[in-house]
Amino acid sequence: MRDEDDGIVLRLADPPDCAGCGGPGLLLVRFPHTWKDGPPCTGGSAPHLQPASADTSACKVLADAGHAKEVDSIREAVLCPVCDRGEPASDRLLAFFVLHEALATSELATFHVLVTAWLAVARDRAVNQHQLDDEFQRWRNGEL
Numbered sequence: 001m002r003d004e005d006d007g008i009v010l011r012l013a014d015p016p017d018c019a020g021c022g023g024p025g026l027l028l029v030r031f032p033h034t035w036k037d038g039p040p041c042t043g044g045s046a047p048h049l050q051p052a053s054a055d056t057s058a059c060k061v062l063a064d065a066g067h068a069k070e071v072d073s074i075r076e077a078v079l080c081p082v083c084d085r086g087e088p089a090s091d092r093l094l095a096f097f098v099l100h101e102a103l104a105t106s107e108l109a110t111f112h113v114l115v116t117a118w119l120a121v122a123r124d125r126a127v128n129q130h131q132l133d134d135e136f137q138r139w140r141n142g143e144l
């Protein structure tokens, strides 16, 4: 089953294990994700502690390569019956899986609504995770 509207791809067959608990996933969703990379050198809210000239030219190269602009990527979210429990949109989708072992054509519309609601939550989480990763990376680089 595919949903091409937004570049989103659903996979029900053989989804990967959950990255959080290692248990079997129920559903894999792939979706495009665009974020703006923070300004590495000029201005910005996180000025370098040591604006060495060598540093600046390195960052300029990155900026020239589009590093500080919009970055497109594909992200994945796995529906996990353990980790996703407790969030309303996830609970409704999980309940659907419990009730419907096989997906009937007549239930596709319902399924689509549930997946869309869950994906909205999963997307937010993916974005937040990226920001955390990004901050950790900058912290490791001594930029925070």
Ligand SMILES: [Zn+2]
Pocket (backbone or CB within 6 Å): 018, 019, 020, 021, 022, 023, 080, 081, 082, 083, 084
């Ligand atoms: Zn899990």
